[in-house]
Structure formats: C-alpha cells, structure tokens
Amino acid sequence: MITKEEIFKKIADVLHETFEIPREKITPEARLFEELDLDSIDALDLIVKLQNYTKRQITPETFKQVRTVDDVVAAVYDIVAADAESAT
Secondary structure (H helix, E strand, C coil): CCCHHHHHHHHHHHHHHHHCCCHHHCCCCCECCCCCCCCHHHHHHHHHHHHHHHCCCCCHHHHCCCCEHHHHHHHHHHHHHHHHHHHC
C-alpha cells in the first residue's frame, strides 16, 4: 500500500511540475488556494493526476473540504486505504 510519505512526494512533484510551484513552498501545512495560488481548475487537474497515480477514482466531492497539502495527502490515503481494506 502507498504510504503518506509517498503520497506527499507525488503531490509535491505534481505541484512543482504541473503548476511550477517552487518546492520550498510545498509543505504539509501550505494552503492550496491562499499560499500556492491554485484555483478550482487547478484542483481538478490535480485530482486527475492523482487518479492516474493511484489508479483509483477520486471524486471532486472528496476534495471539497481540502485546504492544505496535508489534507490532500489524507484524502488520497483514505481512498487508497479504503480500497485496500475492501480488497481483503
């Protein structure tokens, strides 16, 4: 199963490569919209990239309450963990 650290690294890679956000700004507590200047279209792009990474469906509703990078990590981890749990 994917760890939270691996998820954070992937999110940091996507934010840096796709949105050209400097790596030093990408911290667990960084606020997506206020500090990293993402908008709703960027958030959808991020969801698509994370779906490709996890090979799991991620709905925009899952991300409604997401505010920080750590919130994204937790949401993705929960999806992956729920899938792994239902597979056993």
